[in-house]
Amino acid sequence: MADPHVVIIGGGFGGLQAARALRGAPVRITLVDRRNHHLFQPLLYQVATAALTAPDIAAPIRKILRKQKNVRVILASAQRIDAESRRVELDDGHLDYDYLVVAAGATHSYFGHDEWRPFAPGLKTLGEALEIRRRVLLAYEAAEREPDPALRARCLTFVVIGGGPTGVELAGALAEIAHHTMARNFRSFDPNDARVLLLEGGPRVLGAFDERLSAKAQAALQKLRVEVRTGVMVTRIDADGVEVAGERVAARTVLWGAGVRGVPLGATLGAPLDRGGRVIVEPDLSVPGHPEVFVIGDLAAVKDGERMVPGVAPAAIQGGAQAAKAIRASLGGRPRPAFRYRDKGSLATIGRSAAVAQIGRFRFSGYLAWLAWLLVHIMTLVGFRNRVAVLLDWAFQWFTWQRGARVVLENPPVEGPPRP
Amino acid sequence: MADPHVVIIGGGFGGLQAARALRGAPVRITLVDRRNHHLFQPLLYQVATAALTAPDIAAPIRKILRKQKNVRVILASAQRIDAESRRVELDDGHLDYDYLVVAAGATHSYFGHDEWRPFAPGLKTLGEALEIRRRVLLAYEAAEREPDPALRARCLTFVVIGGGPTGVELAGALAEIAHHTMARNFRSFDPNDARVLLLEGGPRVLGAFDERLSAKAQAALQKLRVEVRTGVMVTRIDADGVEVAGERVAARTVLWGAGVRGVPLGATLGAPLDRGGRVIVEPDLSVPGHPEVFVIGDLAAVKDGERMVPGVAPAAIQGGAQAAKAIRASLGGRPRPAFRYRDKGSLATIGRSAAVAQIGRFRFSGYLAWLAWLLVHIMTLVGFRNRVAVLLDWAFQWFTWQRGARVVLENPPVEGPPRP
Numbered sequence: 091m092a093d094p095h096v097v098i099i100g101g102g103f104g105g106l107q108a109a110r111a112l113r114g115a116p117v118r119i120t121l122v123d124r125r126n127h128h129l130f131q132p133l134l135y136q137v138a139t140a141a142l143t144a145p146d147i148a149a150p151i152r153k154i155l156r157k158q159k160n161v162r163v164i165l166a167s168a169q170r171i172d173a174e175s176r177r178v179e180l181d182d183g184h185l186d187y188d189y190l191v192v193a194a195g196a197t198h199s200y201f202g203h204d205e206w207r208p209f210a211p212g213l214k215t216l217g218e219a220l221e222i223r224r225r226v227l228l229a230y231e232a233a234e235r236e237p238d239p240a241l242r243a244r245c246l247t248f249v250v251i252g253g254g255p256t257g258v259e260l261a262g263a264l265a266e267i268a269h270h271t272m273a274r275n276f277r278s279f280d281p282n283d284a285r286v287l288l289l290e291g292g293p294r295v296l297g298a299f300d301e302r303l304s305a306k307a308q309a310a311l312q313k314l315r316v317e318v319r320t321g322v323m324v325t326r327i328d329a330d331g332v333e334v335a336g337e338r339v340a341a342r343t344v345l346w347g348a349g350v351r352g353v354p355l356g357a358t359l360g361a362p363l364d365r366g367g368r369v370i371v372e373p374d375l376s377v378p379g380h381p382e383v384f385v386i387g388d389l390a391a392v393k394d395g396e397r398m399v400p401g402v403a404p405a406a407i408q409g410g411a412q413a414a415k416a417i418r419a420s421l422g423g424r425p426r427p428a429f430r431y432r433d434k435g436s437l438a439t440i441g442r443s444a445a446v447a448q449i450g451r452f453r454f455s456g457y458l459a460w461l462a463w464l465l466v467h468i469m470t471l472v473g474f475r476n477r478v479a480v481l482l483d484w485a486f487q488w489f490t491w492q493r494g495a496r497v498v499l500e501n502p503p504v505e506g507p508p509r510p
Numbered sequence: 511m512a513d514p515h516v517v518i519i520g521g522g523f524g525g526l527q528a529a530r531a532l533r534g535a536p537v538r539i540t541l542v543d544r545r546n547h548h549l550f551q552p553l554l555y556q557v558a559t560a561a562l563t564a565p566d567i568a569a570p571i572r573k574i575l576r577k578q579k580n581v582r583v584i585l586a587s588a589q590r591i592d593a594e595s596r597r598v599e600l601d602d603g604h605l606d607y608d609y610l611v612v613a614a615g616a617t618h619s620y621f622g623h624d625e626w627r628p629f630a631p632g633l634k635t636l637g638e639a640l641e642i643r644r645r646v647l648l649a650y651e652a653a654e655r656e657p658d659p660a661l662r663a664r665c666l667t668f669v670v671i672g673g674g675p676t677g678v679e680l681a682g683a684l685a686e687i688a689h690h691t692m693a694r695n696f697r698s699f700d701p702n703d704a705r706v707l708l709l710e711g712g713p714r715v716l717g718a719f720d721e722r723l724s725a726k727a728q729a730a731l732q733k734l735r736v737e738v739r740t741g742v743m744v745t746r747i748d749a750d751g752v753e754v755a756g757e758r759v760a761a762r763t764v765l766w767g768a769g770v771r772g773v774p775l776g777a778t779l780g781a782p783l784d785r786g787g788r789v790i791v792e793p794d795l796s797v798p799g800h801p802e803v804f805v806i807g808d809l810a811a812v813k814d815g816e817r818m819v820p821g822v823a824p825a826a827i828q829g830g831a832q833a834a835k836a837i838r839a840s841l842g843g844r845p846r847p848a849f850r851y852r853d854k855g856s857l858a859t860i861g862r863s864a865a866v867a868q869i870g871r872f873r874f875s876g877y878l879a880w881l882a883w884l885l886v887h888i889m890t891l892v893g894f895r896n897r898v899a900v901l902l903d904w905a906f907q908w909f910t911w912q913r914g915a916r917v918v919l920e921n922p923p924v925e926g927p928p929r930p
Contacts, residue, residue, distance in 0.1 A: 126647060126918045143563040145915035152695045153916065162697045165651040183655070217920030227546060231585040235603075275572045277582045475906045475914050482902060486895045494895050495565040496573065498546045499919075500637030 093118045093160075094188035096417060097178055099168045099355070101128050101151035103403045104387030105193035106472075107410025113158050115418055120185055122178070124167040125215070126150055130471055132403060133480070134213055135256060138222035139263035140271075140493040146480050148216060149473045168194065170358040173380050189382050189420075191413045192356070192369075196388035196401060199349035199366070206327040210346040213256060222345060224498050226264065229343045230284075234276050240340075246284040247341040249332050251324055252348030253290030253297070255438040258307055260345055261288040262441035265314035270491040287341075289334055290320045291348070296438055296446065298400065303446040306455040310444040324348075350401065352389045359383065364391040373428040374416050375409055381420070384413040394431040403470070404434040437463045442488070513538045513580075514608035516837060517598055519588045519775070521548050521571035523823045524807035525613035526892075527830025529581050535838055539581040540605055542598070545635070546570055546585055550891055552823060553900070554633055555676060558642035559683035560691075560913040566900050568636060569893045588614065590778040593800050609802050609840075611833045612776065612789070616808035616821060619769035619786070626747040630766040633676060642765060644918050646684065649763045650704075654696050660760070666704040667761040669752050671744055672768030673710030674717070675858040678727055680765055681708040682861035685734035690911040707761075709754055710740045711768070716858055716866065718820065723866040726875040730864040744768075770821065772809045779803065784811040793848040794836050795829055801840070804833040814851040823890070824854040857883045862908070 093116045098105045101123035109121050127148040136142040152163040170179040171192065178185045198212035211221050226248070233245035246268075250261045264286045272281035288295065288311060294304040295311070295318060311318050319334070326333035331341035352367035361377045362370045368391035369377065375390060377383040386409030388401040399405045408431060416426040435449030437459065445459035454462075464484070471477050483494050513536050518525045521543035529541050547568040556562040572583040590599040591612065598605045618632035631641050646668070653665035666688075670681045684706045692701035708715065708731060714724040715731070715738060731738050739754070746753035751761035772787035781797045782790045788811035789797060795810060797803040806829030808821040819825050828851060836846040855869030857879065865879035874882075884904070891897050903914050 125920070126651060126916070143565045144919055145563045145917045148917045150695075150916045153912070156694045162654075164655055165648070166655070215920060216917070220919060228585070231546060234582075235584055235586070274576045275570075475910075475912070478902060478906070479899070479914065482898060486898070490895075492573070492895070494899065496546070496570045497565045497568045497636070499564055499640065500545070500635060 094421070095120065095186065096189045096191065097122065097185050097187040098191040098193060099123075099178065100193035100195060100387070101125070101163070102131070102193060102195055102387060102406060104406035104410040105191065106151070106154065107407045108191045108193065108386065108413045109155060109158065109161050109410075111411045111414030112160070112417065115160065115414075116421065117160060117189070117417070119161040121151065121155065121161060121163045122166050122168055122180070122185065123151055123163070124165070126152070126165055127216075128154060128472060129216060130476070131214070132467060133471075134216070134219050135259045135263060137216065137219040137495070138213055139226065139260065139267060140223055140495045140497075141263065141487055142480060142483050143495045144216045144220065146476055146483060147471070149476060154472060168355055171355065171383075173359055173377065173383055176382070187382075189417050190384065191410070192359070192383065192385045192389060193387045193406065193410065194353045194355045194389055196350040196368075197353050198346060199351035200346070201349055203327070206346070209327045209329060210251060210344040212346040213260070214350075220499055223495070225343050226267070227496060227498050230272060230276065230281065232342065234278055236278075242279060243283075243285075244331065244340040245342045246279065246281075247287070247331070247339065247343070248284065249287045249289065249339060249341045249344045251289050251327075251332070251344065251346050253288055253292065253295035253318070253320065254347060255296065255436075257288060257290070257347035258295055258311065258438055258440055260347060261286050261311060261316045262314055262439070262444075265311075265316045266441050266491075267493070269315065271493050271496070273491075285317065286315070287317045287319065287339065289322055289324060289332075290318070291323050293321050295320065299436060299438070299446060299448050300453050303448060303453055303455060307438065307440055307446050310440040310455075313444075314441050350388065356385065356389050359385070366391070374426045375412050375429050376416065384416065386410055386413055392429060392431075394433075399431045402436070405431060408432065437466060439463045514841070515540065515606065516609045516611065517542065517605050517607035518611040518613060519543075519598065520613035520615060520807070521545070521583070522551070522613060522615055522807060522826060524826035524830040525611065526571070526574065527827045528611045528613065528806065528833045529575060529578065529830075531831045531834030532580070532837065533578050535580070535834075536841065537580060537609070537837070541571065541575065541581060541583045542586050542588055542600070542605065543571055543583070544585070544587040546572070547636075548574060548892060549636060550896070551634070552887060553891075554636070554639050555679045555683060557636065557639040557915070558633055559646065559680065559687060560643050560915045560917075561683065561907055562900060562903050563915045564636045564640065566896055566903060567891070569896060574892060588775055591775065591803075593779055593797065593803055596802070607802075609837050610804065611830070612779070612803065612805045612809060613807045613826065613830065614773045614775045614809055616770040616788075617773050618766060619771035620766070621769055623747070626766070629747045629749060630671060630764040632766040633680070634770075640919055643915070645763050646687070647916060647918050650692060650696065650701065652762065654698055656698075662699060663703075663705075664751065664760040665762045666699065666701075667707070667751070667759065667763070668704065669707045669709065669759060669761045669764045671709050671747075671752070671764065671766050673708055673712065673715035673738070673740065674767060675856075677708060677710070677767035678715055678731065678858055678860055680767060681706055681731060681736045682734055682859070682864070685731075685736045686861050687913070689735065691913050691916070693911075705737065706735070707737045707739065707759065709742055709744060709752075710738070711743055713741050715740065719856060719858070719866060719868050720873050723868060723873055723875060727858065727860055727866050730860040730875075733864075734861050770808065776805065776809050779805070786811070794846045795832050795849050796836065804836065806830055806833055812849060812851075814853075819851045822856070825851060828852065857886060859883045
């Protein structure tokens, strides 16, 4: 009899960990992903802001898992899960499973305003990061050629919506680009005049952090000349800019970091979802009524005591380990453990040498937090080559104030043979 | 009175050199390029074959020239040159000039078969390199999911058309990917079974080199298990593959390295063109009847004694220096020198540790030629950061047989605000 078939949807932190934790187990694993690479999302904003190259933070999933004999990796897009017949429908074909681990992650939520999406791209994939990079760099190019001062000011206004870690990191990087990277590069304006606005609906930036750290982060942003506005709602985004708290801000470049929700694939399970489109799972992360299906990572809604487990990489990794443990327990006829989330702390960086950190009972900020941020990110990157490349790019940036990836990549031609 | 206005079209090797050589001259320079980056084309095939990242071999033109006060860089596409009224029409606006340097380069020539283009992309831009990388990597992905052995063989057949340096370098890299990089990455086939074919219409590969070096290159390719066919004509390219010398070869991936021709912009000058669409220029590289207009680099047809000056980087750089010298001479009321091409030699590499070199009266091949190739390319790369990054990627590849950029980049969304 063939070993049970475990299908894992998604090669992010959660899916990869689930596969690895099943190493040597008597199962056949198929890992499906729409993309050929695992992406280190915490550094994606640095690709968007031209500090890192795309391959710096990505590695082929099949290469990562090449030595694990019980895993097969396929490139395909999971469209629908039929939990009753234990089948995953792909864009082209299907997979039948004995166990399923759904680690398909989250996508952007525009809070019912999907018409904002083209004007305010979010940051989840390498394609989106390169699109943001393109828009940021081309805004400066357009400003160089714009004779009308008002239109030039619009080219040089960058609005970031959402004051979470991604928004804070993007805004800090955009300010450094304006005030340092672009120095002396233009003849018809001073890049120092560029404006970066960070808009947050809640009362403070980094709302998930301690209040004192939020204040530190805001001060660090203001030192970089980011205009931080908290407690303001964006009511309109269009080709001209944004409307915020009743005021029009003319801006060529608007970036979205305000909300995420579970990917639509989650809804096809038929299980209850929370308001953020995430699947409400059992304490062992399985789907109610389907002990053979697990949902982990950003797509899962699970409680840690009174709080929800946050959508961060360590939670996804722990979820992957949990799913693997539960599958091994079932195979061995043992009872499954419940999922216990271990908070590894939170870190966010705000440009050169500034960061905030909250680890256990410790709160710190400034240079030390920035060093911690740097160490944690280098150590958790997948692959030796990526680590060295990222370190090199950071060292270059540190010493020269330049950014190594200031390159607008054209769209490849869309014609041609069909894509698999 | 304002200084004379020099417009340079193109930020490649030639245009960049023309701008630099006019440093401190009493002129206002505007350099126009469609892209924001200068591209080190000799290493483009390594981006296409996932060895280097795109920003490794590109640098923002305006950053390169930021310290040169008499240069302004703008991002725009030159559409047409009106030599009579001394005006360059852009996609959006125009530029009037006193002197013009046209360094707009070459594009692919499909010898009257433009319908082949979607099936056999060429390699001139970063966008094309990323498209080739995508096709090569996705061919292996498709093979992993293909149950039919004949169709799988088609996925694993790579055809390179054209046995010049680009074709030879591409074919060598594709063979290394098949026989080394992809090892153990797949479960339904052995990547060793992939076939790489190099098709050349002439009697030998590297026709511009000495015959003995051609033979060495062919032997090196065959050692890498590239199937080299010379003296064969391709009569058809379509979605299924190619027809060569009356035989059908089923291939999912076909790459074009067979021909180039001058960009269409050259024809708008109204000057005589050669068969390759290149502008036939005077001995000082100016356009007949228009001593204020120069054509340099791949777009210029100029003789060096009996031979045509080849379309290589050193010729473009020398052309840029010549145009600057001629402009300075005219400004000073001195007679212009004629262009003299100094042959710096030719190098081509065929994978790991194999290369051929022809420098002056010297001919050599193998490890020494490969070292020479490596040194010359590192030294002529623009920018310290690029040099270090490329060296790092090469070292990684040398020690691990892996390639650092095995990442398929999705197309960024095409919706959104207009592009400048």
